[in-house]
Amino acid sequence: MTSSDKTLKIYIPRDAAAVSVGADELVSAFEAEAQKRKLAIEIIRPGSRGLLWLEPMIEVATPEGRVAFGPVEEKDVASVLDAMVANGPHALRLGVAEEIPWLKKQTRLTFVRCGVVDPRSVEDYIAHDGYRGLARALTLDSAGIIADVTTSGLRGRGGAGFPTGIKWKTVADTKADRKFIVCNADEGDSGTFADRMIMEGDPFVVIEGMTIAGIAVGATKGYIYIRSEYPHAVEAMNEGIAAAKRAGYLGDKIRGSAHTFDLEVRVGAGAYVCGEETSLLESLEGRRGIVRAKPPLPAHKGLFGKPTVINNVLSFAAIPFILDNGAKAYADYGMGRSRGTMPIQLAGNVKFGGLFEVAFGITLGELIDDIGGGTFTGKPVRAVQVGGPLGAYFPRELFDTPFDYEAFAKRDGLIGHGGIVVFDDTVDMSKQARFAMEFCAIESCGKCTPCRIGSTRGVETIDKIRRGERVAENIAVLQDLSNTMKFGSLCALGGFTPYPVMSALKHFPDDFGPVPTRLQAAE
Numbered sequence: 398m399t400s401s402d403k404t405l406k407i408y409i410p411r412d413a414a415a416v417s418v419g420a421d422e423l424v425s426a427f428e429a430e431a432q433k434r435k436l437a438i439e440i441i442r443p444g445s446r447g448l449l450w451l452e453p454m455i456e457v458a459t460p461e462g463r464v465a466f467g468p469v470e471e472k473d474v475a476s477v478l479d480a481m482v483a484n485g486p487h488a489l490r491l492g493v494a495e496e497i498p499w500l501k502k503q504t505r506l507t508f509v510r511c512g513v514v515d516p517r518s519v520e521d522y523i524a525h526d527g528y529r530g531l532a533r534a535l536t537l538d539s540a541g542i543i544a545d546v547t548t549s550g551l552r553g554r555g556g557a558g559f560p561t562g563i564k565w566k567t568v569a570d571t572k573a574d575r576k577f578i579v580c581n582a583d584e585g586d587s588g589t590f591a592d593r594m595i596m597e598g599d600p601f602v603v604i605e606g607m608t609i610a611g612i613a614v615g616a617t618k619g620y621i622y623i624r625s626e627y628p629h630a631v632e633a634m635n636e637g638i639a640a641a642k643r644a645g646y647l648g649d650k651i652r653g654s655a656h657t658f659d660l661e662v663r664v665g666a667g668a669y670v671c672g673e674e675t676s677l678l679e680s681l682e683g684r685r686g687i688v689r690a691k692p693p694l695p696a697h698k699g700l701f702g703k704p705t706v707i708n709n710v711l712s713f714a715a716i717p718f719i720l721d722n723g724a725k726a727y728a729d730y731g732m733g734r735s736r737g738t739m740p741i742q743l744a745g746n747v748k749f750g751g752l753f754e755v756a757f758g759i760t761l762g763e764l765i766d767d768i769g770g771g772t773f774t775g776k777p778v779r780a781v782q783v784g785g786p787l788g789a790y791f792p793r794e795l796f797d798t799p800f801d802y803e804a805f806a807k808r809d810g811l812i813g814h815g816g817i818v819v820f821d822d823t824v825d826m827s828k829q830a831r832f833a834m835e836f837c838a839i840e841s842c843g844k845c846t847p848c849r850i851g852s853t854r855g856v857e858t859i860d861k862i863r864r865g866e867r868v869a870e871n872i873a874v875l876q877d878l879s880n881t882m883k884f885g886s887l888c889a890l891g892g893f894t895p896y897p898v899m900s901a902l903k904h905f906p907d908d909f910g911p912v913p914t915r916l917q918a919a920e
């Protein structure tokens with residue numbers, strides 16, 4: 398639809414979070430209302446800006462910029478349309494979107510276009526500085542691209558925080574007739590949704606990042622492994638790939654260069670362990686997702702036995718900024734060895750939940766109290782779990798911990814994929830510890846004993862503690878079991894499950910019965 402100056406441009410997100418609270422219905426309602434009034438409107442469907450408590454948050458183009466309203470319900474459509482036409486006041490009017498403090502406080506390097514552009518339009522992506530990273534990459538050789546990625550300090554955003562440049566160099570240096578790029582979009586961590594949001598809201602940034610990786614290491618084919626629970630992301634990535642191909646950004650002789658790179662989406666079958674890189678490769682090859690022993694590393698022998706770069710969605714999505722603006726522009730943000738920004742996801746019992754991209758170094762307390770606004774229920778925050786189901790529980794006493802890989806590790810925690818789940822003072826921490834063991838038992842691939850058997854014994858032991866049976870002895874058993882799992886498991890599923898369990902026990906001993914008293918009694 399071509400829009401004249403008189404046409405009202407309305408932006409209604411197509412992000413799954415917005416759709417789940419009625420965004421699609423709003424599209425029909427606005428169309429019907431406009432037709433009734435014979436008003437020319439154009440509806441554009443971007444991703445979400447990430448202020449999830451305001452969804453569906455819709456916007457209208459005005460001379461001052463895009464003005465937001467939210468959360469908008471169908472009953473509000475007529476009055477919101479009045480306010481849009483008049484550019485006047487409304488109870489749901491939030492002002493110019495970019496000026497909303499929650500958004501303004503962020504440093505959006507990776508998510509800069511999310512919620513802004515039309516994710517189905519490669520032209521819109523280019524109009525918002527897209528594909529500039531690739532243009533620069535095409536002027537560099539492999540070593541030049543990898544040097545930029547290394548100097549940027551980018552570390553894998555999937556959880557382990559491994560330096561991306563080193564991984565790419567290993568694949569580039571490994572001789573083979575074929576190499577692959579794999580994007581890990583399994584996003585199984587509790588409280589995380591950044592991969593989904595960026596795939597739905599800015600698929601081309603992921604495609605561009607993977608294309609640059611392919612050129613850097615000499616791979617001609619890439620796969621995006623997306624969990625089956627993300628149908629909107631699957632559609633967005635498939636449409637994005639088709640559009641990029643039509644525009645000459647994928648396929649043979651990319652933008653007239655000598656490089657070939659193609660992409661394909663594969664949908665996972667729904668197992669947490671399929672997010673583990675070797676298990677994911679098994680699944681991609683058509684087998685059951687079981688962890689492979691390392692070595693060989695996927696960088697040496699990965700997909701179909703060929704050298705493979707496997708990175709998280711957010712790692713690839715950070716690449717275009719780095720290539721476009723230079724490694725230093727990225728590395729200038731952050732603290733210590735955690736460089737750049739982290740798209741943090743605030744979830745659980747939190748007042749202002751959503752996607753908050755910020756430089757490393759912000760403290761947990763700032764994130765929970767200032768940005769998140771405390772709990773949704775209004776009760777005091779008692780604990781937060783950072784880094785998914787394998788992450789530690791932190792009490793308020795640790796809220797001075799800065800968001801930094803090393804600072805979290807020092808306190809027996811991990812930042813993982815950047816998900817934070819908030820709990821109020823009604824939480825029972827022994828129940829949470831039991832949940833961690835139960836989750837591990839259900840999701841274990843079964844390859845190694847400490848995880849397969851240990852997790853089930855863990856559930857049983859916590860049940861005994863919760864029933865008050867020989868609490869002190871059973872706590873000792875739980876500690877012993879946790880150590881066996883931590884040091885004896887083949888992968889981090891079994892190896893990290895002790896972190897939520899032990900942190901719950903350490904920081905919230907009272908929830909495991911009147912522990913001090915019982916310990917004394919046992920002595």
Ligand SMILES: Cc1cc2nc3c(=O)[nH]c(=O)nc-3n(C[C@H](O)[C@H](O)[C@H](O)COP(=O)(O)O)c2cc1C
Pocket residue numbers: 552553554555556557558559581582583584585586669670671672673674675707708709710712888889890
């Ligand atoms: C049980 C388990 C589940 C994982 N799930 C994911 C996941 O959903 N997404 C992801 O990117 N990495 C996940 N990882 C980490 C991957 O194994 C791997 O480190 C990552 O994909 C590498 O990419 P990065 O260097 O960009 O982080 C998981 C690891 C384990 C042990």
Ligand code: SF4
Pocket residue numbers: 670688840841842843844845846848849886887888889890891892
């Ligand atoms: S730790 Fe668990 S998930 Fe990992 S290889 Fe062993 S059994 Fe499989």
